[in-house]
Amino acid sequence: MPNQTIPLDRVFWALGDPTRFAIVERLAQQSSSVSDLAKPFTMALPTFLQHLKILEKHELVTTEKIGRVRTCTLNGTKIDEVRSWLEMQEKQWAIRLDALDKLLEDDR
Amino acid sequence: MPNQTIPLDRVFWALGDPTRFAIVERLAQQSSSVSDLAKPFTMALPTFLQHLKILEKHELVTTEKIGRVRTCTLNGTKIDEVRSWLEMQEKQWAIRLDALDKLLEDDR
Numbered sequence: 001m002p003n004q005t006i007p008l009d010r011v012f013w014a015l016g017d018p019t020r021f022a023i024v025e026r027l028a029q030q031s032s033s034v035s036d037l038a039k040p041f042t043m044a045l046p047t048f049l050q051h052l053k054i055l056e057k058h059e060l061v062t063t064e065k066i067g068r069v070r071t072c073t074l075n076g077t078k079i080d081e082v083r084s085w086l087e088m089q090e091k092q093w094a095i096r097l098d099a100l101d102k103l104l105e106d107d108r
Numbered sequence: 109m110p111n112q113t114i115p116l117d118r119v120f121w122a123l124g125d126p127t128r129f130a131i132v133e134r135l136a137q138q139s140s141s142v143s144d145l146a147k148p149f150t151m152a153l154p155t156f157l158q159h160l161k162i163l164e165k166h167e168l169v170t171t172e173k174i175g176r177v178r179t180c181t182l183n184g185t186k187i188d189e190v191r192s193w194l195e196m197q198e199k200q201w202a203i204r205l206d207a208l209d210k211l212l213e214d215d216r
Contacts, residue, residue, distance in 0.1 A: 021204065028211035076212050083205050090198050096129065097191050103136035104184050 006058050008085035014058035015082060019043070020051050024060060027074035034063070034070045114166050116193035122166035123190060127151070127159050132168060135182035142171070142178045 015021060019041065026037060038048045052072065055061040060079070063072045123129060127149065134145060146156045160180065163169040168187070171180050 025208060025211065028208050029214075074212070079205070079208060079212070083209075086198075086201060086205075090194075093194060097187070097194075100133060100136050100187060103133065104182070104187070106137075 008081060011058045011060065011078060012082050012086065014054050014060060017051070017054075019048075020055055020060075023051060023055060024074060024079070027061060027072055028076075028079075031071055031073040034072060037072055116189060119166045119168065119186060120190050120194065122162050122168060125159070125162075127156075128163055128168075131159060131163060132182060132187075135169060135180055136184075139179055139181040142180060145180055 015024065022041075023037065026032065026040075034049075034052065037052070038045060041048050052061065052063075056063055058078075060075055061072050062075055063070050065071075123132065130149075131145065134140065134148075142157075142160065145160070146153060149156050160169065160171075164171055166186075168183055169180050170183055171178050173179075
C-alpha cells in the first residue's frame with residue numbers, strides 16, 4: 001500500500017526504549033555511520049542492529065549506504081510528529097480523567 | 109509476594125481500552141451489580157467479563173459477592189495514582205523531547 005505510515009502510538013513505543021532513545025539522542029547531534037553509532041553501546045552488535053532496525057521501521061531514522069558505509073540520520077520531522085501526538089494524547093487524557101473525577105466527586 | 113502491586117504503566121494500559129474506560133465511567137457514577145453493568149454493552153457476556161476481570165486484576169475495580177449478586181466498585185485511589193503517574197510521565201517526556209529539540213537546533 002502506498003503512503004502507509006505506522007501509527008504514532010507505535011512510533012512513540014519505539015522511542016520509549018532507553019537504548020533506542022540514546023541512539024536517537026546521538027543522531028540528534030550528528031548523522032553517523034552504523035559502526036561509529038554502535039561504539040558506545042556495550043550490547044552485542046546484533047542486538048544493537050535490531051534496535052536500529054526498529055527505529056528505521058518506525059521512520060525515526062533513515063539509513064543510506066554509500067560504498068561500504070551505511071550512514072544513519074535522524075528524521076526530525078517524525079520526532080515533531082511524536083511530540084504533537086503526545087500533546088494531543090495528554091490533552092485527551094486530561095479531559096477524560098477530569099470528567100471521571102467530576103463523576104466521582106458528584107458521587108461522594 | 110505480599111503487597112506486590114501492578115506497575116502503573118500496565119494500569120494505564122488497562123484503562124486505555126474504550127470498553128474498559130466506559131465501564132470505569134459507569135462505576136464512577138455508582139457501584140453496580142455485574143449484570144446491571146453489562147446491560148448497555150452489546151458484546152457477548154464472556155467478552156464483557158474478560159474486560160471486567162482485567163479491570164479487577166489491575167486494581168481499578170473491586171468486586172464483592174453478597175449472596176448471589178456480585179457488586180463492582182471503582183477504586184478511586186487507583187485512578188488518582190494513574191493520574192499522578194501520567195503527569196510524571198508527561199513531565200519526563202517534555203524534558204526528553206525538549207533536550208532532543210535543543211540538540212537538533214544546535215545541529216541546524
